[in-house]
Amino acid sequence: MHRSTPRAPLTNGAPPETRALLKERAPLSPRALLTRRAPLSTRSGALHPGAWWLWALGLATAASRTTNPLLLALLIAVAGYVVAVRRTDAPWARSYGAFLKLGLLVLAIRLVFAFFLGSPIPGTHVLADLPEVPLPDWAKGVRIGGRVTAEGMLFALYDGLKLATLLICVGAANALANPARLLKSLPGALYEAGVAVVVAMTFAPNLVADVRRLRAARRLRGRADRGLRGLLQVGLPVLEGALERSVALAAAMDARGYGRTAHVPPAVRHTTTALTLGGLLGVCAGTYGLLAAEGAGFGLPVLLAGLVLALGGLWLGGKRAARTRYRPDRWGARAWLVSASGAAVAAFMINAAGNYPAALHPPAIPLNPPPFPLWPAAATLLGLLPAFVAPAPPAPPTGTAPSPGTAPFPGGAGSAARRGAADVRQKSGAVRQEPGEEPAPRPGASRSAHGEASRHTPWKKRKPSPWRHTPLHRAQQDRGEPHDQEPTQ
Amino acid sequence: MITFDSVTVTYEDSAHPVLHAVEAAIPEGELCLLIGPSGAGKSTLLGTVSGLVPHFTGGTLHGRVTVAGRDTRTHKPRELADVVGTVGQDPLAHFVTDTVEDELAYGMESLGLPPGTMRRRVEEALDLLGLNELRDRPIATLSGGQQQRVAIGSVLTPHPKVLVLDEPTSALDPPAAEEVLAVVQRLVHDLGTTVLMAEHRLERVVQYADKVLLLPSPGAPAQLGDPAELLAVSPVQPPVVELGRLAGWSPLPLSVRDARRKAQPLRERLATHTPAPTGTLHPTTDTGASTDAAGTTGVPGAPRTGVPAAPLAETRRLSLVRDRITALHEVTLTLNPGETIALMGRNGAGKSTLLNTLVGMHRPTSGQVTVGGSPPHRTRPAELLRHVGLVPQEPRDLLYADTVARECESADADTGAEPGTCRTLVSQLLPDIPDTTHPRDLSEGQRLALALAIILTARPPLLLLDEPTRGLDYAAKARLVTLLRELAADGHAIVLATHDVELAAEIAHRVIILAQGEPVADGPTAEVITSSPAYAPQTAKILAPQQWLTVSQVKAAL
Incomplete structure (x- = not known):
């Protein structure tokens, strides 16, 4: 959820109703008046x-x-x-x-x-x-x-x-x-085609990223990283990479149960085939009737009957997929x-x-x-x-400081990491001994960058982690391993 | 829970089986660590558990693998999906959907669980893995550690009895790795999940293992047993075990804490010695070459503060903003000849961006960067290569040709070096690589060596390596360490962006820790890394407060 940080602890865990209430009670700024009518978009409240x-x-x-x-x-x-x-x-x-x-x-x-x-x-x-x-x-x-x-x-x-x-x-x-x-809203029988399209859609951006990366890498070998020639020369490696990735993805999907089918009695299977084929034939004949000069009379009814049959086939075909849907859009x-x-x-x-x-x-x-x-x-x-x-999108992250919404320095990447770095940071004043430079007189005072760092990073804004009370954590405390900081969220 | 019954796997185009007559039974609720050198068949063995070997990869499997009573010969991977959860080496290749919440639900949708159950389990998984804040985020925007947690969560929601993890922490920084391992251990403790995990970075995982399954070499019989016993004979060992063997401790300690208890006599013995500076020591496995290295360096170890050599590269208040994100913030650095620097910090801290800026891939937003006297982003690539070379995180990005020989020829042509220069370098690094091998058929370590040789063809005085030890086993790492020491001794400056604290302890003179694009610590290796629990190597933790960083230092002193 892309939310500005101060608001996050207040509303994040709350169910949508509570969230709406909290929103209603918030003091009204002109902006709030504008956005007040429509709730913020959540997964359950999102528009279809x-x-x-x-x-x-x-x-x-x-x-x-x-x-x-x-x-x-x-x-x-x-x-x-x-x-x-x-x-x-x-x-x-x-x-x-x-x-x-x-x-x-x-x-x-x-x-x-x-x-x-x-x-x-x-x-x-x-x-x-x-x-x-x-x-x-x-x-x-x-x-x-x-x-x-x-x-x-x-x-x-x-x-x-x-x-x-x-x-x-x-x-x-x-x-x-x-x-x-x-695509998730497609009927069950078309689900597999839908997944193929979704995979293809995530594939294209990956391919573009690959091309960019490989073109940039040409620079490392002393070749020009711009121009058409560079683009052509990375073509083969990019395709090879794409192929390898699709094989890996196929393996992962297989291992995660893609394509599992429920057992369907033969009678139902045959009925599905008959309905689908008959329906499609009906649609073809009906369309021909509508378009041809002499068939206007029977065209429409045949077309409609064909459509009904085909839809019935789709519905029955959906029975074969054992899938269920997670939080479908309403x-x-x-x-x-x-x-x-x-x-x-x-x-x-x-x-x-x-x-x-x-x-x-x-x-x-x-x-x-x-x-x-x-x-x-x-x-x-x-x-x-x-x-x-329409439900409003969550407030975009503000300011230039990296926020959980956009940053590669993610908020959830482990407060252990922050703490580790914090320790280093605290000591860094003492540690920083650049060649030919006197050690800083006082830890932490050596450079204004430290102040910057603490402004960008909410070192102290840590929520108590739910991990704190886990048996695992206690076990580790008991063992007292010095490097095992508490496991983090 | 998992039984291997004389399992032999042979791939179609190879004469020898990858796995030979593996016999093992892993009981329920155990965390079993699969160890062995590269190419010993670890990934293949993991693949047989989920049924991907041989159903998906091809090849022939003799013998029988059963998981929770299901025979993988008769069950396809998709029919095992409810008992086995598999996460491969690259979590990005694992994702089917585009947001975290959908990804967690995907496996359950495939299994046809009722919507109410799915909803509940997704919420549980979000809490268990600490992903609630990220639930609506597109997966592509997450960091490496977050992606790894989502990948584990996505196979966890169908409540599998067995979890198969292939190198879950190799690409992660130390704190993120601990995060992932804490989750894995929680699954074992609280849910009774059986975990089979392969990992090169033993120092991170070995203390959590209940059992170790050792594959000593390709085709050799597998051994299953107590971690301490098996590690004593294993060809791959974490530093804590190496130190234990050196000091003759028995039983061998596996965790830093156990080792510390036994280390008192050793600390007393070492109290009278001072550790030799890092970067000049003999590696444990090798050899004459590094002796030369130490001999010729002149000023051992320390950055050459006394020698007024011109710096190879400098940055002055370098800042870089990309897509409204501050990737680098006022970085001021000087890189001198003969210096080895380890650049550390969590995933996304700006390490790779800094290296890429030094080779001119990014134009600085403000501040200056000079490499060899000119700004790299305005230098022609061919000219720049004489001053600085970068081996990227994925060495295969540098490889375009279809044979090693052609790759070498084009490297000579690119750099205007004598024909054969590159091939000579390759032969030094990889003695037994035929000319006709396709670069993609090389192992991780071989590919890295080839990329390194290509870059070294131009003899750049400044060498940058981005995460060089990812996917390398200890032997390959030792070879790399030897090589880098020789280069440093020749006057090359080397900058490594790495998560591998043991590597940094082994070769770096200076360590810089980046956080949010700024250096937060910069100083001699011993001082910087021992001051942080996350970045301290195992030897330093065991022998604290004395500042010993590596087993080889201790060995030299005794």
Whole structure:
């Protein structure tokens, strides 16, 4: 839990209800007023990741219905605000920045293409007149170079912005919902596929870290650690390392019971197969019926029946897995509200697309500033609801001092370690005898760095450890081994 | 609880069995320590208990292994998952999920335990292992000791009867290692778990063992018995046992406390002697080479304060902030020729960062660093290699080629050395390595030697080693010690980042302890490490208040 340290002892061990109470009683600062409505996110109270996805898909649907840059910018702002106030500092939450950059890249590419490859939009405001490359007859629809008009570029901008908004909405879902937890909500029969995806997702960052480490290591052999060549040369070692790691992981998973199956009577097994196969066939036939001109009558019922059969097969197939689930995410009232807000934005925008076609799709010709349709804009603001109802992320660690939340100098790494170092530190004034330097006059006074150290490290803020009373500890005390400090938490 | 019934394991591509006719029965509730030199088949033996050998690794197993009455021939590893919990050497390779709490629950989910039970056991495990503060943390952000505890916790929650641990403390700093061992011992005492554990760092674990299973060499018959008896004949021994044998104590003491009780006469005998400075002594196993080393050093041991030699590297108020974390804080250091420095401190204290900064991998946020007269991060790698060489924690990061010979050729080419320089060095360090061996097929110690030879091809006056003894047995460590002494005698400055207090006591002139990126202690080895219970070597604890650090010092004095 990433909590600022002073608060931690107060609330950490308490059950969520008590924690909420403690929170309610805390004096109200302006910030507290803002965050007061929604509880801090805990494992039990966390929002279902599916709700975040529904919300984000709602926004994305809305974005797909308009090219008005003002509405699109508003959608981006709404998604961005919710991400800013509700994302945690977990690794997956950092992907939002990457999605923003991807959106900008898409926009840039769209504009560059429109500039050099021309645009079907006729226009009168000529920005530049590029020489046109003559192309043979069979490439009639393609143009390279030629006149670049302001109208064409504006159209490309609107279009690119729409795509970018879609991407940013997906990025928002990615940053807010833990992908591993989403996969945990899959039905039992799909569980193994889900694990494969989760493993793959942890694998990619490892691979990137390996590439970085090995490229840096090239420097140690006197080779350039930058450039494409370096990247290519570490390719093989990285792949070898990845392979070794996956074999080790497979061994560990096997030893931990991955793939254990419950005994299922043959009759059930055959039924599962029949249901799944029949269901899939039904889905195929139904879809064909819907798409083909003459089968519209039977298409829908067959499709639905196929879906029901396939779901039944999945459910029965889940019986084979002996697995249970640890603390699955629950779909609570807040999840309903969050997903409903996304759906509402989508519904209003679809409705508006019918009612105000001109405002939602501002024409590029003539060259005018886009209108700002009031009602659709107001509806878009509904998407802000999660910023108030979704559980808030725990307070991020403050200050530059390493805290348990982020540090490689972890709080739990053993107070024995601290104590050991503390002993050394206390004595270090006496010990520090650098060549050619007089010993410090007084232990601990030798350097201001000592003061720094004690400020960064809460040497004295140790909670009494639960270990203190264990039989083990007593045994060790009895044996009185001098180096055996008390075992720590 | 675990019985080995004439177990012989042969891997497919080898002519000789790794394990030959192992007979042993480990009773319930014992902490059994598996010891033996590298390559004696320790990991293989551990693998047979969980069924991974041969079901997962391949090879042929003759004989029978039963765990809690289940035969591993007929039970696959996943069917043994509820009775055996296995933690391998690298805890990171063990994790399936991404947060601590999910990881603790993963094994139970696979076994299909009811949700209520799972919830209760996860809470118990969080308390037992002291992980409650970390329960929601992504595993990737934890320190080494925390990861090891999560790994142990994750196999503990299904309540296995047997726990199999392969080198659980090798990568950990001394306090974190004690933390993990305390947990293991608590499991044995309170829950009656049977533990089978392999570990190279005997000085850390031997006192906790109820039984020792000794594999003296590859293919030799295994011996199971009382720790004191078996350690007397074992090829690998912790310092406390070495000292006991030297002093002729019987029965051999295994813990520092037992040894201290018997040490009074020895202390009296030693009272008239002064310990020779560290870094110049003959190692216990070897040899003529180090005699030369001691002879040529000139000023034995002590940092050459009197000789006005230019420092090889200097840092002035060096600070480094990465991802908003202060990795180094105002570090001021001078590294002189001929000096061996041990850099110690807990995992994540900034040891590796400091070494990496000295080779220019990180640009300092503030302060100065100069190596060979110029800032390393602005020096071309080829030029820098003439001044400083670093052997990283994972030596295989340095190895790209598919044979030893090609690796050597490219090292010569990289450094502009005479063709054959590197190969000559390799032959000195590893006399019997054929040219065609793939670097990945080498053992840990051989790989380290190869990486060291590659770095030494450029003859850098400053040599940095990051955690060089991880995974080395005592014999390989002794060879490394000899080699480093020779290099120091030639005027190389050596900096070791290490958790191994015995190694530091053996070769370092000076010890620097880092905490949160700042040096908190810096001084002669004897003074710094004896002042801290966590970092004192066993010999020093036994003979305190006299300042003897290593068995070889005592041996030389007697």
